[in-house]
Amino acid sequence: xxxxxxxxxxxxxxxxxxxxxxxxxxxxxxxxxxxxxxxxxxxxxxxxxxxxxxxxxxxxxxxxxxxxxxxxxxxxxxxxxxxxxxxxxxxxxxxxxxxxxxxxxxxxxxxxxxxxxxxxxxxxxxxxxxxxxxxxxxxxxxxxxxxxxxxxxxxxxxxxxxxxxxxxxxxxxxxxxxxxxxxxxxxxxxxxxxxxxxxxxxxxxxxxxxxxxxxxxxxxxxxxxxxxxxxxxxxxxxxxxxxxxxxxxxxxxxxxxxxxxxxxxxxxxxxxxxxxxxxxxxxxxxxxxxxxxxxxxxxxxxxxxxxxxxxxxxxxxxxxxxxxxxxxxxxxxxxxxxxxxxxxxxxxxxxxxxxxxxxxxxxxxxxxxxxxxxxxxxxxxxxxxxxxxxxxxxxxxxxxxxxxxxxxxxxxxxxxxxxxxxxxxxxxxxxxxxxxxxxxxxxxxxxxxxxxxxxxxxxxxxxxxxxxxxxxxxxxxxxxxxxxxxx
Numbered sequence: 001x002x003x004x005x006x007x008x009x010x011x012x013x014x015x016x017x018x019x020x021x022x023x024x025x026x027x028x029x030x031x032x033x034x035x036x037x038x039x040x041x042x043x044x045x046x047x048x049x050x051x052x053x054x055x056x057x058x059x060x061x062x063x064x065x066x067x068x069x070x071x072x073x074x075x076x077x078x079x080x081x082x083x084x085x086x087x088x089x090x091x092x093x094x095x096x097x098x099x100x101x102x103x104x105x106x107x108x109x110x111x112x113x114x115x116x117x118x119x120x121x122x123x124x125x126x127x128x129x130x131x132x133x134x135x136x137x138x139x140x141x142x143x144x145x146x147x148x149x150x151x152x153x154x155x156x157x158x159x160x161x162x163x164x165x166x167x168x169x170x171x172x173x174x175x176x177x178x179x180x181x182x183x184x185x186x187x188x189x190x191x192x193x194x195x196x197x198x199x200x201x202x203x204x205x206x207x208x209x210x211x212x213x214x215x216x217x218x219x220x221x222x223x224x225x226x227x228x229x230x231x232x233x234x235x236x237x238x239x240x241x242x243x244x245x246x247x248x249x250x251x252x253x254x255x256x257x258x259x260x261x262x263x264x265x266x267x268x269x270x271x272x273x274x275x276x277x278x279x280x281x282x283x284x285x286x287x288x289x290x291x292x293x294x295x296x297x298x299x300x301x302x303x304x305x306x307x308x309x310x311x312x313x314x315x316x317x318x319x320x321x322x323x324x325x326x327x328x329x330x331x332x333x334x335x336x337x338x339x340x341x342x343x344x345x346x347x348x349x350x351x352x353x354x355x356x357x358x359x360x361x362x363x364x365x366x367x368x369x370x371x372x373x374x375x376x377x378x379x380x381x382x383x384x385x386x387x388x389x390x391x392x393x394x395x396x397x398x399x400x401x402x403x404x405x406x407x408x409x410x411x412x413x414x415x416x417x418x419x420x421x422x423x424x425x426x427x428x429x430x431x432x433x434x435x436x437x438x439x440x441x442x443x444x445x446x447x448x449x450x451x452x453x454x455x456x457x458x459x460x461x462x463x464x465x466x467x468x469x470x471x472x473x474x475x476x477x478x479x480x481x482x483x484x485x486x487x
Contacts, residue, residue: 032122033343033368034306035211036297037360038290039092040283041085041131041154041220042326043312045074045335047283055239057232057284060291061339064310066348068341069388071381073354075334076314077465078399080104082257082327083153086133088313088357089215093142095361095376098399099466108138113373115361116142119211122370125204128170129195130215140174143213145204148184148195151176154220155188161222162188162282187226189218193289197296206300214293218286219316221262225281232284233277240269240276241332243436245322252328253403253420253477259325272319279318307342307367309360321437329406329416330437334398342367345385354393354408355381377466397461402469403477407458415454419477426451 046053050062051070076088077098087098090105093114102109116126128146132139133153149168159166165188166181184191196214199205205212246266248255263271290310297303315333317323326333336357341347358378365372366380383390396408406416412432418425428442428451441447459471470476 032209034209034302035364036306037211037309038214038293039089039216040286040312041217042314042316043219043283043337044315044332045072045337048337056280058287060287060294061310064308064339064341068308068339068345068347069349069351069385071338071351071355073352074311074336074338074357075355075396075398076336076357078329078334080399080401082254082259083133084314084326085153090134091356091358092311092360095358095372095378097358097377097465105134107135111375113375114142115364116211118370118373120144123208125208125210127199127210128213128215130192131217132215136174136176146170147198148191150217155217155222157222162217162224165191165217167191187285189216189286189289192216193292196293200293200296200300200302205302216286219279219282223275223278223282225278225285229285230278230281233280235273235277238273238276240272241320241436243320243438244269244272248322250425251420251423252418253401254327257325257327259327260323262324267319267322275324276318304343307340307364309340311338311357311360312336327400329398329400329404340385346388349388351384351388353384353391354396395457395461397458397465399467405458405462405471407454407461409454409457413450413454415451415458417471422475
């Protein structure tokens with residue numbers, strides 16, 4: 001027996017096994033892409049230069065537009081109270097719909113599973129910096145590291161504003177005692193970008209897959225951009241939106257909410273121009289920080305293996321329809337920017353199909369080849385990332401409070417229904433001819449059948465989104481249904 005031959009074959013066999021094992025390991029790890037989510041605060045859909053607003057400067061977000069797929073019909077589903085950002089962020093991270101979020105997302109029970117939780121089980125580092133507006137326990141469940149964390153809804157001036165944000169270092173116990181908070185001298189967006197850059201430059205980010213969630217508090221008020229960014233927007237160069245009004249024409253149910261008291265009533269053209277200038281300045285400053293984060297990703301040689309999601313949590317009126325805030329169902333408040341870029345995704349493409357922010361989580365599961373938890377209710381957009389003309393929805397349903405609902409259909413029509421203190425109001429717009437929602441068609445008898453048909457479709461959409469408010473009842477807008485929300 002030739003023992004040398006047997007020995008050689010054994011060595012070669014072992015080497016082949018090791019080689020095959022190495023190749024298999026490489027193949028199995030190729031789908032473990034990194035995830036970078038950048039979320040802005042109160043940024044409306046029409047605030048990106050590359051997507052049509054020629055008055056604003058967003059060079060870094062413009063580059064993301066070129067690198068990926070931009071969704072021009074992305075929506076927040078809505079909220080039942082003024083802080084729409086709370087459910088928006090939870091919907092994005094969980095793929096859940098608004099009507100089944102306890103306390104509108106203020107609490108995320110263990111039964112609702114978030115994307116970061118699933119990724120942790122797959123060996124991911126889950127890092128967070130910036131805003132968190134839900135319960136501390138859920139934050140600790142979702143993220144295993146982070147820094148410069150803001151626990152709250154906005155940087156009130158009395159607490160330091162955007163210039164001196166009060167934040168925390170990551171607390172592994174999830175307690176976040178007020179005594180451990182500290183006040184920074186760094187502008188909020190830069191502070192959060194600094195934390196993200198430090199993480200992306202770390203050994204940890206290079207050695208294992210990660211989810212990095214950067215939750216900005218810009219361009220939410222107080223809108224106090226650094227002078228160099230505000231100076232880019234002289235007030236005399238700012239154009240008023242075509243749908244500017246001194247005041248809203250009827251009571252929409254929340255005209256006295258905090259956002260609506262940031263300027264005196266009625267609004268003046270000059271005051272609104274100042275507000276728009278500050279709004280744009282905040283966005284341009286934030287865009288600079290987005291650029292720094294993307295540069296750090298490149299420098300660490302991570303961009304080739306990272307999917308990037310940029311989106312806004314909800315829109316803002318900023319003078320349109322006589323409103324300032326997001327507590328309404330007009331386009332400026334329910335539509336948001338949303339861009340997805342990364343390996344294998346089409347570049348410099350536009351999708352005009354209806355999507356929700358809650359579609360982000362199932363899309364990421366699909367992209368990463370990870371089975372989503374049963375708590376996901378939204379839809380994956382993977383087909384759209386490969387073929388941007390693909391449509392995943394025929395209609396968009398939106399909710400605000402317990403007194404207003406809306407429906408958009410693919411033929412361009414939009415119905416908004418209100419029941420405020422027993423006063424029923426209906427609005428109908430043809431968005432193809434009237435994108436600024438300036439011409440209400442509801443009183444035109446020509447559209448009576450259209451309104452009836454859209455009301456029927458709205459009820460179907462409400463049912464599919466677990467909205468148990470019965471809009472056929474005369475008092476449907478006065479209080480929540482007996483079952484309540486978050487069931």
